[in-house]
Amino acid sequence: MDPRTPWQALTRPRFPFGPWPWRAVGYLGSGGLVGAAAGVVLLVLGVFSLFLVGLPLLLFAGIAVGHAERLRLRIADLDPAADPHRVPAAPGLAAWLRTRAAEQATWRELAYALLLGTVLWPLDLLALAVGIGLPAALLSAPFRLAADGHETKVVKAYLVTSYPEALGAALLGAVLLVALAYPLAAVAGARAALARALLTPRESERRDGIGEVIASRARLVDAFEAERRRIERDLHDGAQQRLVALTMTLGLARLDAPPDGPLAAQLAKAHAEAGQVLTELRELIHGIHPQVLADYGLGPALADAADRSAVPVDTDTAGTPRLPRAVESAAYFAGCEALANVGRHSGARRARVTARHADGVLRLDVEDDGRGGADPSRGSGLTGLADRIAVLDGTLTIMSPPGGPTLLRVEIPCPALSESSVSSSPRTASSSGRG
Known part of the structure; x- marks a missing residue:
């Protein structure tokens, strides 16, 4: 079975050469960008919320960040992240706001957005700086030495003055790039697990959602049965009674018509057709809802x-x-x-x-x-x-x-x-x- 998360991928022998190290880099890098933007937006809305003006906007920002993070979670977790929110019972913005304000998921999203905008995104970038920046700096030593012509510093600390030293630094960078892919993926897996824990439905919310679905399905069944009964009643009390009257009228007309004339033959044919239609209608009514x-x-x-x-x-x-x-x-x-x-x-x-x-x-x-x-x-x-x-x-x-x-x-x-x-x-x- 193919791995679904970085943690599962870490146990595979070919992990460093597969897509998961790059998925981890993409998840942490995009987390740094989204987190920095979220931090700015939340700071502005937080100032407004001090005057109770921006509190609904702050909640909306948390919901928006939660939605974006559930989409971004697919980079590091292949299992879809379910939306924890319920459908409002009534249309309109007011009903939507009341529903969202009453949900625990909304406040968890806001807490996650605040955590992302203040703590998580610097940690994401720090992990990338260690896991990618350090090996990249070592790998670039020969190129920087060639550009300078005399010497270059590696990681702002070690002075390289010859190509053997530069190639040794590059070799060390290649080894570190593979070795640090493991802790980098572990950090990405932990970040993805935290996002899933805060942004997807809890077990109690799933049970509530299932209960709502069952109740909704029961209401649909009741409405369907009520409509069946209405159709059956309308056919019985309306169309069937009119056909009975038509059949009786045609039968009386046959008695008044000359027995051997063309009119009698046409009336007999119409009478038989009306009787057949009445029989089929009764069968239809019986099939809709038998008495x-x-x-x-x-x-x-x-x-x-x-x-x-x-x-x-x-x-x-x-x-x-x-x-x-x-x-x-x-x-x-x-x-x-x-x-x-x-x-x-x-x-x-x-x-x-x-x-x-x-x-x-x-x-x-x-x-x-x-x-x-x-x-x-x-x-x-x-x-x-x-x-x-x-x-x-x-x-x-x-x-x-x-x-x-x-x-x-x-x-x-x-x-x-x-x-x-x-x-x-x-x-x-x-x-x-x-x-």
């Missing part, structure tokens, strides 16, 4: 899907409690997609659907005795379902060796709902009058 799932839960809904399968299906869903709507919907459609794939691709003679809820986890298994070799990447429709289940912090696993059998397993952590919470949850539409 049996809303009224009776996952077990009866899976049994209903099994009854409509092209392959005979045994079901074992007894005792499955009512679960959160998003979980029931995701598991139901995963089961339906799996049964559809069994009918289309597997060549199976029989399938089995099992659903259990235990220890706070729903497990749904769909098995078949088909030819196996199922591959979700070939457009089976399960990739999108896997993403949807992942939003619920669940997993979708497919075990399908060539020759079969095939097992699709869905596992979603979720609590069982009490009867009171089920009865108080909103329904997608009335269970009566489904035309």
Whole structure:
């Protein structure tokens, strides 16, 4: 495995001849430049902050330095440095400032910026002066002696008056250049480790961020399910009822038309087409959010899907409690997609659907005795379902060796709902009058 930091690279035999010594020089040299500039800016803003005018600007400067240092960290640390800041809950500069002022990461960035602008950048340049400047001065001795013609001083201390002495100094400089690459890289590694410790998220901040992501995903799932229910309700109460009325009107018109005339034939054709459209719309509504799932839960809904399968299906869903709507919907459609794939691709003679809820986890298994070799990447429709289940912090696993059998397993952590919470949850539409 290739080294990711100077400290890891130090253990490699070919370290002096690889890129890491130059990465260390680049990191420390750029640190000197950035630190000196940051020191000037922070000094000016510090004077203004004494009058409370520059305090927001001082915070902003710390954030800017932190961002620049996370980018510069890639010179000496190949692992990306994550941004520790949260996204503000509301748009606008005021919300952004409130969020940043309340974050520990903001104050750590300011502390790092102050440390960089006062202490770290002189240390960076001092390390470079020893690790690069001293060997360079020794290596240049023959050239400076040739330029002077008589004598030259090496490192302001040793007088060189002959070429053998100058070549000896140059040889010593070459040895030092290789030898000092090790401590120079160690210093760069320490600087990079300090920057990562102060400028990247702490473990508690990562957990908070993960919690926010999970909550956001849950809100998205709830919004998605609410939109599905709205579409289903609008289709049922709007388009379906109009089609029922149209079908009845066409049927009455057929009774009034002469039985053997061309009008009767056209009305019969229109009546049949309207009936077909009504049937397809009912199937569409059932696919969007089946009423049996809303009224009776996952077990009866899976049994209903099994009854409509092209392959005979045994079901074992007894005792499955009512679960959160998003979980029931995701598991139901995963089961339906799996049964559809069994009918289309597997060549199976029989399938089995099992659903259990235990220890706070729903497990749904769909098995078949088909030819196996199922591959979700070939457009089976399960990739999108896997993403949807992942939003619920669940997993979708497919075990399908060539020759079969095939097992699709869905596992979603979720609590069982009490009867009171089920009865108080909103329904997608009335269970009566489904035309």
